[in-house]
Amino acid sequence: xxxxxxxxxxxxxxxxxxxxxxxxxxxxxxxxxxxxxxxxxxxxxxxxxxxxxxxxxxxxxxxxxxxxxxxxxxxxxxxxxxxxxxxxxx
Ligand code: SF4
Numbered sequence: 001x002x003x004x005x006x007x008x009x010x011x012x013x014x015x016x017x018x019x020x021x022x023x024x025x026x027x028x029x030x031x032x033x034x035x036x037x038x039x040x041x042x043x044x045x046x047x048x049x050x051x052x053x054x055x056x057x058x059x060x061x062x063x064x065x066x067x068x069x070x071x072x073x074x075x076x077x078x079x080x081x082x083x084x085x086x087x088x089x090x
């Protein structure tokens with residue numbers, strides 16, 4: 001699974017020092033938003049490295065069979081939620 005190389009959404013439960021520590025995130029919706037984002041004042045690290053488990057953004061050039069084939073992704077803010085910045089339209 002592609003690693004989440006960097007995530008600037010530090011208010012997320014899974015974020016520690018700018019790194020995603022969720023075991024597997026889901027990306028998708030009407031645009032490439034991180035569905036795993038959860039705003040929280042407390043943080044945890046279930047896994048050492050966040051990875052992309054599934055992605056529903058079929059219009060992205062890295063998407064194959066609703067899975068991400070990018071070498072890694074970056075996540076950052078979009079309004080009040082988190083988006084995959086690595087998204088590129090086909
Ligand atoms: S790079 Fe594309 S396929 Fe990979 S998680 Fe982001 S939007 Fe989904």
